[in-house]
Amino acid sequence: MRLYEYEAKQIFQTHGLAIPNGQVVESAEEARRFASQIGGPVVIKPQVLTKKRGKAGAIRFASDPDQAFRESQLLLGMTLKEEKVSKLLVEEKVEIDKEFYVGMTIDYSFLKPVGITSRSGGVDIEEVAQEKPAMVKKVRFSISEGPTEKELAEQVSVFKGSEQGLMREVTKKLYQVFKQYDAEMVEINPLAFTKHGEAVALDAFLNVDDDSLFRHSDLVKPRGMTPEEFEFEQNLKEMKWKYIEMDGDIGILSSGAGVTMAILDMINMHGGRPANFLDTAQMNAEGIYKAFSLFADNPKLKVLLVNIFAGLNRCDDLAMGIKRYLQEHPLRMPLVIRMIGYREDEGKSILKEINVETIRSLEDSVEKVIQIAKGAE
């Protein structure tokens, strides 16, 4: 889960990292008031989850309270990457001497955390890493111990002697944030060195591992979505289901990420167009009933494919769930059920009672849904 800049900055501050003097506002009037409190130039930044705000021209500067009012009016209500701007962070403009980069993430090849530093701050660090790898220092370290003194020395070796002490302190504090907040990634880009010899986090990025959120319940709130979307997402999370929307017309309900991806591939390779898929974790009668509830009212579906391969669960149990749903809610679109595995014959006869046939072969069921979708055009 990505945090907003102002949330990440608050966390940084409690861990001893300096941030600019700032305030979150929701109206242009508030922005004017804060700017006059500051009594000097301010920066105004929309609080949205998309990264490249700067490139979109959405980070604005104002030299006086009236200008802060006007710029804020422009920004509020703007839409950036489908996200409506409703909050702004207004900050005192920092006198920048130099801009650096420092971040921490997980190296999935080496299965270790890695610290990343660069003298090129305020730019797209992924581009720098690709084009001039020598400009970027990566040091892997122990998750339980944190970076050792030797590793820290290595990490800050890209900086000049006079800069190294401060960078070492920043890196240590950033590790505390990384560890305490189960970060997938934490980043300060840019980290400003001021003329007064202070290191200030001008921006803040913190992505918290979703699977760790039970330890960070204070952070869970709607972000970048409507309350309805948030509720939908939370429901899925509770059920541990994955739901993905696409632009075709074939709905897919299956169990397990791997086999669901295999079905997507087969449909696409044979000229069909998946509309969405639901990958349920382990399934039972109750689960498949709920899953049907998710699909049934989606108007863009021309056909729904249900794949059941019962290894740990039972075909007859799932068939009962499907039967119950269909008896209560007649489906608008044709249904193709592929069913194979444990107690398959029992499952089959349950569905026969409501005139629903099943198919054993995955290939045949894929072919059939594609035909139906095409025939409906």
Added chain:
Amino acid sequence: MSIIAKRSTRVLIQGITGTAARIHTKNMLDYGTKIIAGTRPGGGGGEVHGVPVYDSVAQAIEKHPDINATILFVPPKGTKEAALEALNAGIKIVVMVAEHVPLHDNLEILEKGEKKGALVIGPNTPGLISPSEKTKLGFVPSQYFIQGPVGVASRSGTLTYEIVSRLTLNGIGQTTCIGVGGDPIVGTPFPKILQFFEKDSETKAVLLIGEIGGTKEEEAAEMIRDRKITKPVFVYLVGRTAPEGKRVGHAGALIEGSRGTIESKLACFSEAEVPVAETPADVIRIAKEILKR
């Protein structure tokens, strides 16, 4: 022969009194797995299907020093504590079935496993099964597996059953099938498993069931290209047509660059001259071709 799960494997079940653990303990015992003991923190005593239950891993090992593997039927929140307990008690094979174990917990477990010289399998794995040894560690449905020459390693449980049941229907048996785990971080990824199969005399060919994301398919391909693996390997890759940017949610781009995509994986396997199946039916065709040689 087979890898990791063997007749000589003596198994502990952590969290044995849970509902799922009870069912699968029974299934494993029925299949032939030698389950020696179980634990339930703070509630030892009694039996589950005739298996004695202890308070802690240390207690279980004191009574049964022959225990050499453990399976964790504990929720994701408790996985780190349970895994560290097993590793500290000296168990060398740790199977973690839970899905949604926090990334940092996972990193800590793997770090400890490396220090202790132990093999950590998972998390988010159905476990592994060796038909000729009548041993399974985890909850793979054993009815789809028969003894034979193919080693199988997969990132997905359900897809493994789908594919292996077809191998079995076609009379192609398996030495060991292992679910390496569906998480971005797992203890025994493809490159490590390939080394195990390479050393196993019964395994004549290896099937990797991979998917988009991560770089383990690429690393495996490089090992084959560099002749570190000499047995024939074939691959089924899914996620070719997955909507871009929707599945791989982690911030690995900075480290991985363009690796992890379907194009990258296909290019690496092609360079290593590894056949890649496009569909489940294709997997069977390639398996037959390789075994004919």
